[in-house]
Amino acid sequence: MESRPYLVLDLGRPLPEMDRSGVRVARDADLPAMAEVMTEAYRGTVDDEGEDRAAALAELRSTAAGTHGPPLPDTWLLAEEVGEVAAAVVCTRWQGLPFVAQAITHPRWQGRGHGTRLLLTAATVLRAGGETRLSLIVTRRNPAHGLYRRIGFTEVPWPEGT
Numbered sequence: 202m203e204s205r206p207y208l209v210l211d212l213g214r215p216l217p218e219m220d221r222s223g224v225r226v227a228r229d230a231d232l233p234a235m236a237e238v239m240t241e242a243y244r245g246t247v248d249d250e251g252e253d254r255a256a257a258l259a260e261l262r263s264t265a266a267g268t269h270g271p272p273l274p275d276t277w278l279l280a281e282e283v284g285e286v287a288a289a290v291v292c293t294r295w296q297g298l299p300f301v302a303q304a305i306t307h308p309r310w311q312g313r314g315h316g317t318r319l320l321l322t323a324a325t326v327l328r329a330g331g332e333t334r335l336s337l338i339v340t341r342r343n344p345a346h347g348l349y350r351r352i353g354f355t356e357v358p359w360p361e362g363t
């Protein structure tokens with residue numbers, strides 16, 4: 202079975218100031234465009250489950266409805282490029298901590314810092330709201346694992362009882 206570590210970012214540490222141009226909070230009306238980004242982002246990756254756009258939209262809607270813990274709407278963030286959704290980060294609360302439920306960048310816009318920018322913007326928003334840690338789960342073989350480590354996430358034991 203795939204190794205899927207649980208990672209936590211300490212929000213007490215200094216976070217670099219992020220350029221927030223083109224970044225905004227997602228609305229319900231953005232979910233279809235986010236589903237498109239999600240479908241394309243996972244295609245051919247270690248986490249590709251063959252989801253089509255309809256399945257991705259259903260997943261996002263169920264995340265918005267609380268399937269992965271209560272959503273934290275201030276941290277449902279999008280980055281736009283030439284009027285289209287290029288990347289998104291979606292956080293919920295899971296096991297008492299803010300949790301990155303989705304981090305996706307359309308392949309056309311990958312490697313340009315959107316993922317880093319959105320994650321660090323969400324972290325900054327959460328810290329301003331009094332949160333102390335941000336958590337996530339990632340497949341070890343997913344290149345995003347390296348990205349999270351570079352940002353400062355560290356591996357900790359999974360929460361008890363999960």
Ligand SMILES: CC(C)(COP(=O)(O)OP(=O)(O)OC[C@H]1O[C@@H](n2cnc3c(N)ncnc32)[C@H](O)[C@@H]1OP(=O)(O)O)[C@@H](O)C(=O)NCCC(=O)NCCS
Pocket residue numbers: 242243246248288304305306307308310311312313314315316317318338339340343344345347348351
């Ligand atoms: C993970 C993901 C959101 C990163 O988005 P991004 O906007 O490309 O992120 P950044 O530009 O800030 O950082 C890119 C990092 O990935 C590497 N990378 C990934 N795809 C790349 C690409 N197409 N071109 C260049 N670099 C790429 C970069 O080298 C960099 O790695 P580093 O931090 O070790 O130097 C994106 O690759 C993605 O959507 N992946 C598929 C969905 C997924 O698995 N999400 C994570 C689930 S836990």
